[in-house]
Amino acid sequence: MEKKRIERFKKQLLERRQELLKSIAQTQEEGRAMQHSYGPDEGDRANSSLDKELLFQQTTHARGLLGGIDAALTRIADGTFGQCMVCEEEIGAKRLEALPWTRYCISCQESSEKNR
Numbered sequence: 022m023e024k025k026r027i028e029r030f031k032k033q034l035l036e037r038r039q040e041l042l043k044s045i046a047q048t049q050e051e052g053r054a055m056q057h058s059y060g061p062d063e064g065d066r067a068n069s070s071l072d073k074e075l076l077f078q079q080t081t082h083a084r085g086l087l088g089g090i091d092a093a094l095t096r097i098a099d100g101t102f103g104q105c106m107v108c109e110e111e112i113g114a115k116r117l118e119a120l121p122w123t124r125y126c127i128s129c130q131e132s133s134e135k136n137r
């Protein structure tokens with residue numbers, strides 16, 4: 022892949038990474054604030070654990086994405102970025118633009134989803 026293109030993806034990935042880190046910190050902040058805002062009431066406690074569950078899911082999702090982004094940055098450093106990790110074909114440009122952290126080309130992704 023052209024160096025210029027890689028640089029662009031790298032910038033995009035780093036920006037996304039910053040956003041994610043911010044949103045994870047924000048979610049943690051919300052979780053802390055929440056613990057103070059609920060009273061001893063039974064219903065409140067139920068709501069509180071539901072909200073906490075939701076926050077937890079958001080954080081898990083964000084962390085998963087963050088891991089994917091870090092892996093993509095490692096692949097940029099290794100020079101394997103943009104390559105499918107299964108068939109080693111180059112991942113389609115459009116797919117890479119939309120999901121720069123993706124590890125698989127569209128056909129490998131589809132076949133892995135079918136096997137699930």
Ligand SMILES: [Zn+2]
Pocket residue numbers: 105106107108109110125126127128129130
């Ligand atoms: Zn593939």
